[in-house]
Amino acid sequence: METFDLIVVGAGIVGLSTAWRARKAGARVLVLDKGATAYEASSRATGLLSLCGASPLEAPLAQEAEKLWDRLDEDLGYPTEWSQKGRLWVAITPAELDELKVTFQTFQRTYDDFELVDAQTCRSIVPPLTPDTLGGLYTRRSGNANPQRTSQAFAWAFQDLGGEIREHTPVLEILAEGGKVKGVRTPQGEVHAASVVVCAGAHAAPLLAPLGLEFPVAPVRFDAFVTTPLPPLFEAALVVHGLAVRQTLRGNIHLNGGPHEWVEAGVANDMPKPVTPLVRNIAKRLIEVFPSLRSAQMLRSWSGILDVTPDQATVVHPFDTPSGLIACSSAGHGFGMAPSLSVALSDLALHGKTDMPVAALTLDRFGKLPKDWRRAWNWQAGNYNT
Ligand SMILES: Cc1cc2nc3c(=O)[nH]c(=O)nc-3n(C[C@H](O)[C@H](O)[C@H](O)COP(=O)(O)OP(=O)(O)OC[C@H]3O[C@@H](n4cnc5c(N)ncnc54)[C@H](O)[C@@H]3O)c2cc1C
Numbered sequence: 574m575e576t577f578d579l580i581v582v583g584a585g586i587v588g589l590s591t592a593w594r595a596r597k598a599g600a601r602v603l604v605l606d607k608g609a610t611a612y613e614a615s616s617r618a619t620g621l622l623s624l625c626g627a628s629p630l631e632a633p634l635a636q637e638a639e640k641l642w643d644r645l646d647e648d649l650g651y652p653t654e655w656s657q658k659g660r661l662w663v664a665i666t667p668a669e670l671d672e673l674k675v676t677f678q679t680f681q682r683t684y685d686d687f688e689l690v691d692a693q694t695c696r697s698i699v700p701p702l703t704p705d706t707l708g709g710l711y712t713r714r715s716g717n718a719n720p721q722r723t724s725q726a727f728a729w730a731f732q733d734l735g736g737e738i739r740e741h742t743p744v745l746e747i748l749a750e751g752g753k754v755k756g757v758r759t760p761q762g763e764v765h766a767a768s769v770v771v772c773a774g775a776h777a778a779p780l781l782a783p784l785g786l787e788f789p790v791a792p793v794r795f796d797a798f799v800t801t802p803l804p805p806l807f808e809a810a811l812v813v814h815g816l817a818v819r820q821t822l823r824g825n826i827h828l829n830g831g832p833h834e835w836v837e838a839g840v841a842n843d844m845p846k847p848v849t850p851l852v853r854n855i856a857k858r859l860i861e862v863f864p865s866l867r868s869a870q871m872l873r874s875w876s877g878i879l880d881v882t883p884d885q886a887t888v889v890h891p892f893d894t895p896s897g898l899i900a901c902s903s904a905g906h907g908f909g910m911a912p913s914l915s916v917a918l919s920d921l922a923l924h925g926k927t928d929m930p931v932a933a934l935t936l937d938r939f940g941k942l943p944k945d946w947r948r949a950w951n952w953q954a955g956n957y958n959t
Contacts, residue, residue, distance in 0.1 A: 577603045579922050580757055580766040582744045582780070586615035586720070587907050588772035589727035589738075590915030591922070593649075596736040600923055603764060604736065605757065607743035607776075607841040611724035614774055615908065617877030618720040619797060619817050619829045621660070621810045622909030624712070626680035626687065630938075631886045633930035634913050641912035642716065650733070651726035654822055657716035658808035661690075661698050663709040665814060665862065670707045677710050687712045699807040701863045717810045717819045720908055727911075743841035747771070747784060749895035768922040771900040775838040775880040781900060786892060789939055790880040790902045791952045792838045796852050797829035798874035800866070814858045825872065826863075830855040835947075836878060837954040846876045879905045881952075883942055887914065889931040891921050 579595050581588045584606035592604045606612075622642060625635040641648075642655050664670035673689070680687045688711055695709040696702050728738060746758040747769055756765035771777050775792030782788075802824030811818040818828040832851065836844055852874045860867050880902045882888050887910060888902040899921050903910050913929055920927030947953050 575764045577601045577764065577766040579603075579768045579770065580605065580764060581770050581772060582757065583772035583774060584610045584728065584738050584740070585613055585772060585774055585907075586611065586724045586727060586911045587901055587903055587914055587918070588770070589724060589731060590911045591770055591772060591918040592736055593727050593731040593734070594915050594919035595923055596731055596734045598919065598923055602731075602736050603766070604731070604738040605742045605744050605759060605764075606738065606740050608843065609740050610728050610738055611721070614877045614879045615724040616721045617797060617875055618908040619827055620717045620720045620723075620819060620908060621817055622715050622717065623906045624660075624684065624715050625886070625906065626683050627676065628886045629683055630884070630933050631910075632683045634887065634917070634934070635910060637913035637916070637929060638910050639714065639716075641916070642718070645912060649726045649730040651722070651729055653723040653726055654719035655716055656718070656808065656822075657714070658810075659698070659711065659713045660715040660810045660812070661695060661709050661711045663695050663699070663702060663811065663813040663862075664707045665703055665705045667707065669814070673708065673710050680710070684712070686714055698809050699811055701806050701865050703862055703864055715810060719821065723908070744773070744780065745840060747780060747898065749784060749898070752894050752896060754895040754897035768897045768899070770918050770922050771898070772918070774902075775844070775878050776841060777880065777900050777902060779838060779840045784895065786900075788888075788900055788902070788936070789883050789942060789946065790888075791947050792836045792844065792878050793833040793881050793905075793958070794836050794844070794846065794876050794878050795829060795831055795833040796849060796855060796874065796876045797827070798852060798855065799825040799827045799872050800869045801825065801872045803869060813862050816855065816858055816862065818859070826859070826866065826869065828855065828859060830858060832957040835952050835954050835956050835958070838878075844878050846878065848874045848876055879907075881905050883939060883946060887934050888936060889914070889917055889921070889934045890936045891925070
């Protein structure tokens with residue numbers, strides 16, 4: 574029987590970064606994925622680090638991530654294209670401006686380095702913004718990176734240390750015995766380990782359910798696209814008009830936008846990722862924000878699936894029974910959070926404790942959640958969160 578110290582389910586950025594850290598600490602680690610490395614949400618992300626200013630629960634973990642991002646290229650030995658050039662939220666309608674003022678008040682509870690800025694300042698940070706710009710909220714902190722390269726960098730760094738990623742190997746069942754996790758079952762048979770960390774994104778809930786464990790995540794699909802490369806226009810990450818936007822080092826305008834479509838996940842099914850007509854709506858909003866991009870060419874569009882928790886904050890939960898089993902959901906902002914989230918998951922898997930600020934992020938906070946919460950909130954397949 575094959576035996577490892579740690580099995581990581583899922584070769585997305587959270588699983589790969591956790592595996593790399595555990596391998597660096599000397600553990601024998603196996604990563605299993607139902608498909609190819611970082612083929613799901615992680616390579617489809619836009620690449621922004623959210624400082625999670627609206628969530629005092631997870632803002633401390635985001636701040637730790639920010640510090641780790643700054644030295645990640647050096648630590649991994651591969652480029653991530655991380656650039657810390659600030660983040661700007663922009664209002665172009667009076668309703669959006671009112672919302673930004675509320676957001677500012679909320680963020681102030683967590684950080685003091687966010688400022689409300691006028692339209693002229695917004696346009697000095699992001700010159701092509703529409704003359705309709707009314708104002709913004711700005712921080713010099715935060716940044717963005719290349720999701721594909723970063724996920725690949727974690728995978729290569731892990732493999733450089735002798736770590737193994739087994740692609741096209743779905744985990745069909747998590748095995749437990751005598752109150753402890755024992756390993757996993759794949760189509761090729763059982764693999765055993767003292768610890769199993771589930772970083773399976775939207776698939777975590779159906780994977781954990783047969784053990785009698787409820788993991789409240791709802792899968793959601795949403796769209797993204799890039800334009801062909803343009804001359805350098807702006808460096809800050811931008812949140813505007815329901816869009817999250819950055820300009821890549823090559824010059825492409827890379828963005829995502831809602832509304833998001835709720836979908837359904839099985840243990841290891843491949844959920845469809847069509848490009849929906851929403852892309853047209855996103856493109857229309859981009860032109861409203863940047864009128865000068867009216868004739869920019871769309872190079873490529875795609876959609877991806879991510880996992881959303883009831884309070885849209887990260888979950889890191891080490892189960893008491895079976896012990897040795899840890900599950901994670903990064904709630905839709907796992908790309909930015911992966912550097913610190915992975916420290917927590919690796920520490921918990923190998924040592925049962927961590928200095929990372931994740932104590933408030935367990936499932937215990939959902940004690941009163943009704944069993945049919947997805948139906949009650951209309952977060953079920955076929956609905957949109959507009
Ligand atoms: C369009 C889009 C834009 C986004 N933009 C941002 C952003 O700007 N900033 C940000 O922080 N986040 C962003 N996100 C969210 C971010 O991509 C995710 O939070 C993050 O990638 C989650 O990483 P993960 O490793 O947990 O999940 P995933 O990357 O989804 O990886 C999970 C892996 O588990 C595997 N798996 C599932 N079930 C099984 C099983 N039974 N057996 C074996 N393997 C299994 C899957 O095949 C997959 O490879 C965006 C997401 C999308 C879709």
